[in-house]
Amino acid sequence: MNSRVALFIALVLFVPFLTGAQESKWNGPSVDFSHGQLQVSPNGRYLQFEDGTPFFYLGDTAWELFHRLDKEEAEKYLENRREKGFTVIQAVALAELDGLNTPNPYGETPLIDNDPTKPNEAYWEHVDYIINKAEEKGLFIGLLPTWGDKVDPQWGVGPEIFNPENAYEYGQWIGKRYKDEPNIIWIIGGDRTCGGDNYPVWDAMARGIQSVDSNHLMTFHPQGGTKSSTCFHDADWLDFNMLQSGHSDKFISNYEKIHADYELLPVKPCMDGEPCYEDHPVSWDPKNGWFDAEDVRRAAYWALFAGAHGHTYGCHPIWQMLHEGQDPISAARHTWDEVLDLPGAWDMTHVRKLMLSRPYYSRIPDQSLIESEEGNYANHVAATRGNGYAMVYLPANREVTVNPEKLRADTMVAWWYNPRTGASNKIGEFGTDQEQHFSTPVKGVDWVLVLDDADRDFPEPGKAFLNN
Numbered sequence: 001m002n003s004r005v006a007l008f009i010a011l012v013l014f015v016p017f018l019t020g021a022q023e024s025k026w027n028g029p030s031v032d033f034s035h036g037q038l039q040v041s042p043n044g045r046y047l048q049f050e051d052g053t054p055f056f057y058l059g060d061t062a063w064e065l066f067h068r069l070d071k072e073e074a075e076k077y078l079e080n081r082r083e084k085g086f087t088v089i090q091a092v093a094l095a096e097l098d099g100l101n102t103p104n105p106y107g108e109t110p111l112i113d114n115d116p117t118k119p120n121e122a123y124w125e126h127v128d129y130i131i132n133k134a135e136e137k138g139l140f141i142g143l144l145p146t147w148g149d150k151v152d153p154q155w156g157v158g159p160e161i162f163n164p165e166n167a168y169e170y171g172q173w174i175g176k177r178y179k180d181e182p183n184i185i186w187i188i189g190g191d192r193t194c195g196g197d198n199y200p201v202w203d204a205m206a207r208g209i210q211s212v213d214s215n216h217l218m219t220f221h222p223q224g225g226t227k228s229s230t231c232f233h234d235a236d237w238l239d240f241n242m243l244q245s246g247h248s249d250k251f252i253s254n255y256e257k258i259h260a261d262y263e264l265l266p267v268k269p270c271m272d273g274e275p276c277y278e279d280h281p282v283s284w285d286p287k288n289g290w291f292d293a294e295d296v297r298r299a300a301y302w303a304l305f306a307g308a309h310g311h312t313y314g315c316h317p318i319w320q321m322l323h324e325g326q327d328p329i330s331a332a333r334h335t336w337d338e339v340l341d342l343p344g345a346w347d348m349t350h351v352r353k354l355m356l357s358r359p360y361y362s363r364i365p366d367q368s369l370i371e372s373e374e375g376n377y378a379n380h381v382a383a384t385r386g387n388g389y390a391m392v393y394l395p396a397n398r399e400v401t402v403n404p405e406k407l408r409a410d411t412m413v414a415w416w417y418n419p420r421t422g423a424s425n426k427i428g429e430f431g432t433d434q435e436q437h438f439s440t441p442v443k444g445v446d447w448v449l450v451l452d453d454a455d456r457d458f459p460e461p462g463k464a465f466l467n468n
Contacts, residue, residue, distance in 0.1 A: 024422065026085040026349070029138025031055070033182045038140075038217050040239055041361055044267035046309045047217070047240070054360040057271060057310025058352045059088040059142060060345075061319040066127045067095035068321035070105035073337075074130045077318075080340045082137040085349045088185060089134060090142035090221075090273070090312060093127060093174065094150055096190070097320065097329070098157045114161050116146075116170040124177070135183045142185045144221060145174050145209070148192030151201050164204040171208020179213035186218040187273075191244070193223050194231035206237045221273055224248065229261050233268065240269035240309065245299065247276050247291070248283050251378045254299055255306035262307035262365065269309035275299035278344040280316035284330050293344035294396070297419050297446060300351050301393035305382035307365040313348045315339050343420065350422035353462040354391075354448065360466065362387035371435050372401035388453040391417075395446050399439045402451070404432040409453035416441055417448040417461045424461045429454055 036050025047055040060081055069077060081089060094100060094110055103109050108123035131141050149156030151167075162170070178184050188206045192198055206218060217239040220228035224246035232238045241261045245254035254272045261270035278296050282288035300311045320329050321336045355363075363386040367374060370383050370392065381400055382393045390407060392400055404412050414427040414436070430436050440447045450461045458466075 024349070025083040029136075030082050030085055031087050031138040031140065031183075033135070033138070037182070037215055038185065040217070040269060043361060045269055045307070045363075046361055047269060048361075054356060055087070056352050056356055056360075057088055057312075058086050058348055059090050059273065059310065059312030060086050061090050061274060061277070061312060061314035062321070063090065063092045063144075063147070063319045064095050064097055064321040065089065065091035066093060066130060067097065067099050067102075067104055068323065069130075071126075071129060071133075073105075073321075075133060076337070077340070078130075078134055078137050078139060082139060084345055085352050086139065086313075087352075088140040088142045088310075088312075090144070090187060091130075092144040092147045092190060094146035096147040096149065096156060099147065100150070100159065100161070101157075111161075114159065116150075116161055116166050117173075119173065131178070131181055131183065135181065140183045140185050142187045143178065144187045144190050145171065145205060146190060148190035148198075148223075151190075152192045152198050154192075162201050162205070164200045167201045167205040168208040171205040171210075172212050173208075175209035175211070175213040179215055184216045186213075186216055187221050187242070188218065189221040189228070191221065191223055191274075193226065194220060194228060199231055203232075203235070206235070210237045219273070224274070227257060227261060229264055229268075229270070233264055234266075238268070240271065242271055242273035244274040245272050245276070245303075246274060247280050250282050250289070250291075250295065252276065252299070253302070253377070253380065255302040255380065255382060258303050258306040258308050259365065271308045271310050271312070272299065272303040273312045274314060275303070275312065277314035277316045277319065278342050279332075279334065279339055280314075281331050286331050286333075293342065293347055293420070294446060296344040297347050297351075298393075298395060300348065301419070301446075301448065302380065302382050304351070304355060305365060305384040305391065305393055307384075311348075311351065313345060315342060315345065347419060350417075350419055350462060353422055353465075354417060354419075354450075356465045357459060357462050358389045358391075358450075358452075358466060359387040366390070366406060369402050369404075369406055370400060371403050372399070372437075388456040389458065390451040392449040392451075393446065394440055394449065397443050399437065400449065401435050401437045402449075403435055404430070404451060407432055407451060407453055409455060411454040413452045413454050413458075414438065415450040415452070415461050417450050419446060419448055422462050424450070424463070426460075 112118040227243040276291040
């Protein structure tokens with residue numbers, strides 16, 4: 001074989017690994033509800049279906065979905081998220097952007113006289129339609145009964161309409177309405193503190209739902225920079241913890257917050273339910289630049305490798321479902337439908353595929369795999385391992401030395417996984433009796449190093465799902 005032919009073959013094999021020009025759409029519904037209801041896994045770390053099938057919570061923030069999108073637009077949005085393999089759509093029943101007084105596309109508001117004990121049936125029929133459409137596509141709805149400004153109008157439009165008494169009654173009403181829908185995950189809260197005067201209201205709303213609905217899991221969405229565990233870790237209605245790392249810095253160390261929740265007792269699954277949004281100005285000011293695909297990838301891998309059971313993506317124009325002619329929130333520069341296919345959203349597809357391609361319930365965070373400098377701030381290298389495998393996330397321009405003894409294998413297979421394309425490249429096979437050093441194939445971008453026990457004969461990373 002002459003050198004030109006060899007070079008041509010190498011390019012044919014390697015360039016798709018680096019570039020991934022063609023995205024791979026999800027085939028069929030994103031989730032199969034025939035596996036039964038969602039529950040917490042026996043080890044308390046993950047979510048699964050009743051029959052033991054792993055469930056990877058891959059969320060998208062669509063807070064204004066019920067309020068601002070008509071049926072056709074909702075269909076377009078949900079279909080786009082289905083084809084990317086998202087599993088949960090986080091949306092708010094009593095929406096943030098003047099959700100009580102500005103009507104939905106059909107001229108309806110959610111409550112009569114803004115009384116949470118007097119729902120307007122015409123508005124809720126539209127909510128029903130979207131929830132049912134999501135079910136058809138295999139998507140859970142992470143349903144927030146209200147945004148936080150209806151409880152605490154410190155900022156936002158409000159008005160404050162809830163107290164512990166009517167919050168319990170409203171919780172019972174909305175819980176009874178959706179208790180038999182297979183695709184509901186309850187999310188109490190809505191970007192507000194869980195403590196102080198807010199605590200009894202949030203607790204009452206959750207207990208109202210709990211009193212009529214034993215079919216669905218429940219969590220709490222907190223204010224930016226805070227965690228549900230601060231107030232509700234011991235609450236019997238809180239099935240898994242959620243934090244909001246937020247949008248205040250280019251490099252928020254969400255892995256530290258995840259680690260803190262991971263160490264709590266009793267053990268509960270934890271996750272970052274609102275990290276930096278793609279196409280959002282850093283610290284809410286365009287002068288600081290804009291969060292991009294690399295930022296949302298980094299937040300995802302940092303959280304997951306620190307022990308999170310799942311992760312939520314967000315895009316700034318999409319959470320607010322911004323239409324032409326509407327006032328943008330925080331300098332949003334596109335409409336919602338212009339940013340459906342930003343690269344960061346596709347990158348979440350590759351996250352899900354990678355995490356489900358190795359034994360799921362055995363995965364734990366383990367920084368002791370890293371023998372070289374872990375780094376901090378922008379350069380943090382994160383490591384996780386499970387039964388017969390390990391993964392290391394390397395931000396741009398990092399190298400890593402690993403101690404493979406934790407694999408408890410005689411020989412390991414090493415791969416580079418491209419988090420932008422979902423493609424893998426086999427590095428080779430190595431002994432596990434000494435440290436191994438790895439340098440990423442291309443500098444300037446992030447990579448995932450995957451190490452497998454050679455005897456396990458795992459599929460190529462991200463290419464096939466394992467059941468456990």
